[in-house]
Amino acid sequence: MKPTPQVTRTFILSLALALACFGTQTRALAADGAAKLTISTQGEEMAFDQTVLTVKAGQKVSLTFKNLSGMQHNWVLVAPGAADEVANASIAAGNDKGWLAVGPQVLAHTRLVDGKKSDTIRFTAPAKPGEYPFICTFPGHAGIMKGVLKVN
Numbered sequence: 001m002k003p004t005p006q007v008t009r010t011f012i013l014s015l016a017l018a019l020a021c022f023g024t025q026t027r028a029l030a031a032d033g034a035a036k037l038t039i040s041t042q043g044e045e046m047a048f049d050q051t052v053l054t055v056k057a058g059q060k061v062s063l064t065f066k067n068l069s070g071m072q073h074n075w076v077l078v079a080p081g082a083a084d085e086v087a088n089a090s091i092a093a094g095n096d097k098g099w100l101a102v103g104p105q106v107l108a109h110t111r112l113v114d115g116k117k118s119d120t121i122r123f124t125a126p127a128k129p130g131e132y133p134f135i136c137t138f139p140g141h142a143g144i145m146k147g148v149l150k151v152n
């Protein structure tokens with residue numbers, strides 16, 4: 001039976017979709033199998049361009065934070081419920097410490113990234129599934145510059 005144009009079109013669309021998915025998957029993994037995440041500021045805004053990132057529990061992660069603004073920002077992953085505590089401790093830590101109080105509640109972090117610069121970090125996602133907040137700890141930013149890493 002000769003395929004109808006409708007069937008042929010469906011087949012070609014499916015093939016294109018499969019190839020597109022394969023391409024996405026390939027780009028999403030680094031050479032060593034680490035999940036590649038990219039997050040940036042919302043242009044000049046004091047906000048991240050994504051408020052939800054997703055990884056698998058225990059997965060190796062390579063995260064690039066692009067600061068598209070003119071001011072300094074960082075990306076800091078904290079333990080569930082610890083965002084305010086880390087933000088306040090980081091203000092107390094001061095400029096000399098890059099506005100970050102590193103401690104057990106800080107699970108991963110970039111450096112304080114100057115305007116128009118980026119930083120790439122590697123870390124292992126938490127072994128325990130859950131929602132882990134990420135914030136920028138520059139003074140006054142954490143309340144609005146925040147999101148959640150979903151660990152499945």
Ligand SMILES: [Cu+2]
Pocket residue numbers: 046072073074136137138141145
């Ligand atoms: Cu910030």
